[in-house]
Amino acid sequence: KAGVTQTPRYLIKTRGQQVTLSCSPISGHRSVSWYQQTPGQGLQFLFEYFSETQRNKGNFPGRFSGRQFSNSRSEMNVSTLELGDSALYLCASSLGTNTGELFFGEGSRLTVL
Amino acid sequence: AQTVTQSQPEMSVQEAETVTLSCTYDTSESDYYLFWYKQPPSRQMILVIRQEAYKQQNATENRFSVNFQKAAKSFSLKISDSQLGDAAMYFCAYRSGGNTGNQFYFGTGTSLTVIP
Numbered sequence: 336k337a338g339v340t341q342t343p344r345y346l347i348k349t350r351g352q353q354v355t356l357s358c359s360p361i362s363g364h365r366s367v368s369w370y371q372q373t374p375g376q377g378l379q380f381l382f383e384y385f386s387e388t389q390r391n392k393g394n395f396p397g398r399f400s401g402r403q404f405s406n407s408r409s410e411m412n413v414s415t416l417e418l419g420d421s422a423l424y425l426c427a428s429s430l431g432t433n434t435g436e437l438f439f440g441e442g443s444r445l446t447v448l
Numbered sequence: 449a450q451t452v453t454q455s456q457p458e459m460s461v462q463e464a465e466t467v468t469l470s471c472t473y474d475t476s477e478s479d480y481y482l483f484w485y486k487q488p489p490s491r492q493m494i495l496v497i498r499q500e501a502y503k504q505q506n507a508t509e510n511r512f513s514v515n516f517q518k519a520a521k522s523f524s525l526k527i528s529d530s531q532l533g534d535a536a537m538y539f540c541a542y543r544s545g546g547n548t549g550n551q552f553y554f555g556t557g558t559s560l561t562v563i564p
Contacts, residue, residue: 338492366550377539377556383549391549425493429550436483437552439493 339440353414360428367409372423454555469525471540479545488536535562
């Protein structure tokens, strides 16, 4: 069974631009979560989608948004990029039950110049 | 909100020795799950071990075991017979047990170095 796939793996943007990251979950997984990982901050929860609905949202500004499609694939978008948005963005999928573990992708490393 | 604290930013261990990584958490919930995840350099994060809060018995997975102290809200990871492949960043994580979605709370991580 294929794992969680994130694209692109690396990207460089400049301040003010926007970016869209994509995540394909493990087949059969209906929950997709996004996390921002920065040195010293650990993983910060962005949001979770389950069956195309946002089920939870972290404490990030409105510039960060996401969506989930009927095939469970998810995208997250960051508009008006700031230098502080440079991070590794991790996508994780799970069955969505209250006992499920997270399965992570390799991440998309975003650098904002 | 729940918080997870890992007070050891870096740890090192000699190959074949045992090391314990610390984690404490703060919650008012009684039903929850705890996890240890491993993130090798430039590789994806994988689950090491999980513990259900309602279980008194400590979880064990081969060389990895936990010391779960519910009253003290402590969840440490013990790695026995350390191997070079154990070198990684280790994250402790918490998840509510209720049907509140799939939000995990992570600590800031402990970077483990294994010395040959």
